[in-house]
Amino acid sequence: MAVTLGLSALGGALPASGLEPPVVAGLEWLGEAVIPAGTKVDGALVGGLSGLAWNAADGTFWALSDDRSELAPARAVRLRVDLSDGRLDPGDVQVVGQVVLADRDGRHFAPRSLDPEGIAIAGDRLYFSSEGDSNDGVLPFVAEARLDGRVRRYFDIPEAFVPAGEERGIRFNLGFESLVVSPDGRYLYTAVENALAQDGPKADVGVSTLARILRFPLAGGAPEERAYRVEGVRVTPREATAFRINGLNDIVPLGDGELLVLERQYADGIGNEARLYRARWESGDDVTGRARLDADTRPVDKELLVDFDALGIKVDNVEGMAIGPRLPDGRRLLLFVSDDNFNPVGQKTQLLGFAIDESPATIARVQGAGHRSPLEGRWVFDLEGVVTAVVDTRAQRGFWLESEHPDDDPATSEGLFVSWDGAPTLAVGERLRVHGRVVETAADPRQLTVTGLRAEAIVPLPGTGELPPPRRFGVDFEIPFAIEDDALETFDPGSDALDLWESLEGMRVELPGGDVIGPTLRYGEIVLLPEGSVGVRRTAAGGALLEPAGPPRTRVALSGRIHKISDLDVGARVAEPVRGVVHYDFSTYKVVLTEALATTSPERAPCDVETRLTQVSGRLTAATFNVYNLSAKASDERFDGLGRMIAERLGAPALVALEEIQDDSGPEDDGVVTSALTLSRLERAVAAHGGPRYEPVWIDPEPGREGGQPVGNIRVALLFDPMRLRLVRRGDAGALDAARIVTRGGAPELSLSPGRIDPTSAAFTLGAGEGVRRSLAVEFEVDGEPLFVAVNHWSSKWDDDRDFGANQPPNRPTEAKRLAQAGVVRAWVDELLTLDPEALVLVLGDFNEPQWAPGVSRLAEPPLENLVLRVPEQLRYSFNFDGASQLIDHVVVSPALAESAEIEIPHVDSDCAEVRRVSDHDPVVVRFRVR
Known part of the structure; x- marks a missing residue:
């Protein structure tokens, strides 16, 4: 009769919540609120909130306190949650009242006569559970009450749940933690936290436990049972005897037999963790009436939905959850509450809010x-x-x-x-x-x-499943010329390459084969120029030249992280269609290959070329060569390759300007700054291949102040052949000592040789971003004539935004730095030429920008000449970056040297797969008459 009256009050067909059950297609975290410790309502302390229910009638959440009528009579507190702004923030939860629980005679429950844990509300009915106390002989129960808290009846608990020592029933403190009415008002669900004593072990480290879920038909009849597998404890406390547990703490039924299930874990010394699962009632064995569960029992299927660790906050002892009202945007609220165990030190009453997204996820x-x-x-x-x-x-x-x-x-x-x-x-x-x-x-x-x-x-x-057909380049999509023309204000794949690639992110695509324009690098990538690309100026090797407007827009990086790419040089041909998925990393979109590449010959560019500008009588040869972070720690193989390169393939120039010479310990942070051993090993390697016994020239930099690999202390240096030219040594310059232009007998000379070019200028001072190598100035004597040499390695583009980066248009602050450095070096050269217009001046190195850039253009203004512009266009490059062959190593000379100069760029590195390189730059070789 009591059940019949309860259903009548509900109206029979209405969902218990007054709202249709949501389809939980997704969740969004709305935030956290905490009820301050010491909060009271009607004189009773608020705390120990272990169960939660939504009362649509008064618009409040009711939270059951697990006070065992010891601090105050057993009770539920009423909470009003303000989510008008769509967020749950501190101060959004108010305690607005309480309901004291009473037995059927209207008397408050005696101390320790119950252990309240779960709460549910359906229409004018209140339900609550007590997990009892098996140690004190207090039996568990599930009760139906009026909304004023007075019990109307108790549900019959199956015998298997009734504690009988250690042989049967609910374990101590692992009983009816949860309680909830189904959305259609037909069922009342509860569950035990862990296995009954006869059903197996409780949860432990690596040990799961088989709990039982009870479903009481509110229209009458015996409850049904299903088994639920609770995960084992996922952490290991330091102390072997430390308390740890994981348990089923609450349930929220959805439609069609789906259940949201909260598991909460605790371990001494580590704390709490919580996870939300979805289970399906009908998927498990019906274990109704079984005295004992065995290993063959099939629990309900469950799937992990949310690991609360991802919230990035400290999650407390979360025990209760309930679905609440609609939010301002129409979504439903899912609210969680934690039980602070009335412990104001180290625990808190925490509420976590989530919005339920009911739109299907695609x-x-x-x-x-x-x-x-x-x-x-x-x-x-x-x-x-x-x-x-x-x-x-x-x-x-x-x-x-x-x-x-x-x-x-x-x-x-x-x-x-x-x-x-x-x-x-x-x-x-x-x-x-x-x-x-x-x-x-x-x-x-x-x-x-x-x-x-x-x-x-x-x-x-x-x-x-059948793989979706790939989107085809040239058929289903074209790559726009503009990378991004509206600073990411609008998303327009039809006009912006950045947006086009984003619209394909993660999808299968197909490219029609093409030419390799960026060789295989150590991380297993190449750059392809797809068949059908137009308007691209090509190199003699088959690469693509960098244009002032930028690299070829149709180039595509191919990643071999799934299917390894062989060691391909620029000019290799990919003969068949290329298929893969679009991904983005290292500031560029790329296609991750899902099938092996089919390549055709030639797979190798002529990387073993040798310069034709060898040393001949009456002429002097010089070269500039970036040797890529060379330190004494490099392998014998690397030094051997560099020695062979300089001695044989570069023809052993009389003078070799070197960039990226590191200190002797390389990237080790040990206080070493000198590069004496590094340069000594290089000298010996050149000699081992029949080259001259070079002498090195360098100045140690300020530690950690000149950029490059951290603590590597890169600097520029020189190797010179003492049999062909004489170093004019003056003074003993340090890192900040300038080689000023002075006169002797009316002729210019350097105050220090070697020295540095205006090293304290703002152009060479470390500011925001990467440091810069200060330029080295050296005076030589060749056949009785002074030769002034400046070796440079200007600011890199490390601090610049990339073409396909997040900042649009890209910010390029380093261009101004290089322009300033060009101005300083040019002023030094101008001072020499003012004193002697026929002075022999050689300025060379890695300038880190192409020939049309402001810095290089400023340095090479007449009467100086940038000799690399004499190189035929198809050969005019020294570096390959993202598939664009470009010229960043330059040789600028005074008129007295320009008249007889010859220049060549042997492409020994930039076109070659990394395994065949000794550096990432091509050297530049010049030959000229001194007079």
Whole structure:
């Protein structure tokens, strides 16, 4: 009769909450609120909140205190939660009242006669549970009461749950923690935290436990039972005897037998963790009436939805949850509460709010029409697709998922990268349903983010999916000429290359083969110029020249992180279509190959070329060569390669300007600054290949102040052949000592040789960003004539934004630095030429910018000449960056040297696969008559 009256009061067909049960397709965290310790209501302390229920009638949440009528009579407190701004913030929760529980006679429960844990509300009925106390012989119970807290009746508890020593029933403190009415008002659910004594062990480190869920029909009849597998404790306390537990703490039923299940873990010395699962009632064995569960019992299926660790906050002893009202945007609230155990030190009454997203999750919806997901930070559930690629490297582990049912918006990508440690067990073509959190990841703020999913759970779907057809270059998409013409204000894949690639992020694409214009580098990538690319100026080797407007827009980086790319040089031909998935890292979009490349000869450029500008009588040869972070720690093989390069392939020039010479310990932070051993090893390596016994010239830099690899202390240096020219030594210059122009007998000379060119100038002073190598000035004597040499390594572009970076238009602050450095060096040269217009002046090095850039142009203004402009255009490059062959190593001379000068750029490195290189720059060789 009591149950019948209860259903009548509910109206029979209405959901218990007054709202239809939500479809939980996703969650968004709304924030955290804490009820201050010491808060009281009607004189009773607020705390120990272990159960939560929404009362639609008065618009409050009722939270059950697990005070065992010791601090005050057993009670539930009423909470009003203000979510008018769509957020849960401190101060948004108010305690507005309490309801004291009473037995059927209206008397308060006696101290320690119950242990309140779960609470539910349905219409005019209040339900609460007590897990009892098996140690004190207090039996567990589930009660139905009026909204004033007075019990109307007790539910019959199956005998298997009734404690009988250590042989049977609910374990101490692991009983009926949860209680909730189904949305349709038909059932009352509760569950034990861990296995009953006869059903197996309780949860421990690496040991799961088989709990039971009870479902009472509110229309009458015996309860049904299902088993639920609670995970083992996932952490190991330092002390072997330390308390630890994981348990089923609350349940929220949804439609069609789905349940949200809260598991909360605690370990002494470590704290609490919480996870939210989804289970399906009908998926498990019906264990109703079973006295004991065994190993063959099939628990209900469950899937992890949310790991609360991802919130980035300290989660307390979360025990209760409930679905509440609609938020201002129409979504439903899912609220959690923690039990502070009335412990004001180290614990708190914490409320965590989530918005329930009821719109089905699709990959297109996750990606959105933009560079960042509209669902960033949210959890999405039941995201379906087919696996198109799997990656398992130290840097990246996961898979790409693509929708089998794309939408009709070309601006939204249908592919997505899913990070998951279990990815190696997957196969391409598997159909999956995935739960996880939408994330935007980038290595640093200057890079665009990659929209992805951090998987919580992966569920295989029946059958094998057909891979979606790839989007084809030149058929389904074209790459716009403009990278980004509106500073990312609008998303327009039709006019902006940046947006076009974003609209393909994570998707399968197909390129029609083409030419390799960027060789294989150590991280396994090449750059391809696809067939059909037009308007690209090519190098003699088959590369693509950098233009003032930028590199070729149709170039595509290919990554071999799944299918290894062989060691290809510039000019290799990819003969068949290229297929892969679009990804972004290191400031560029790229295609991660999902099939091996089919290449045709020639697979190698002529990387073993030798200069024709060898030493001949009456002429002097010089070269500039960036030797890429060379230190004495480099391998014998590397030094041998450099020695052979200089002695044989460069013809042993009389003078070799060197850039990126490190100190003797290289990247070790040990206080070493000198490069004596580094240069000595290089000298010996050259001699071992029949070269001259060079003498080195260098000045140690200020420690840590001149850029390059951290603590490597790179500097410029010179090797010279004492049999062909004589070093004029004056003084003993330090890092900040300037080689000023002075006169002797009316002729210019350097005050210090070697010395530095205006080393304290602001142009060479470390400011924001990377430091810069100060230029080295050296005076030589050649056949009785003074020769003034300036070796340079100007500011790198490290601090510049990349073309496909997050800042649009890109900020390029280093150009101004190089212009300032050019001005300082040019002033030094002008002073020499003012004193002697026929002076022999050689300015060379790595200028880190092309021939048309402001700094190089300023330095090479008449009467000086940049000799590299004499090199035929198809050969005019010394470096390859992202598939663009470009000239950043220069030789600028005074008129007296220009008249007879010859110049050549032997392409021994920049066109070559990294395994065949000795550096990343090509050297530049010049030959001239002194007089």
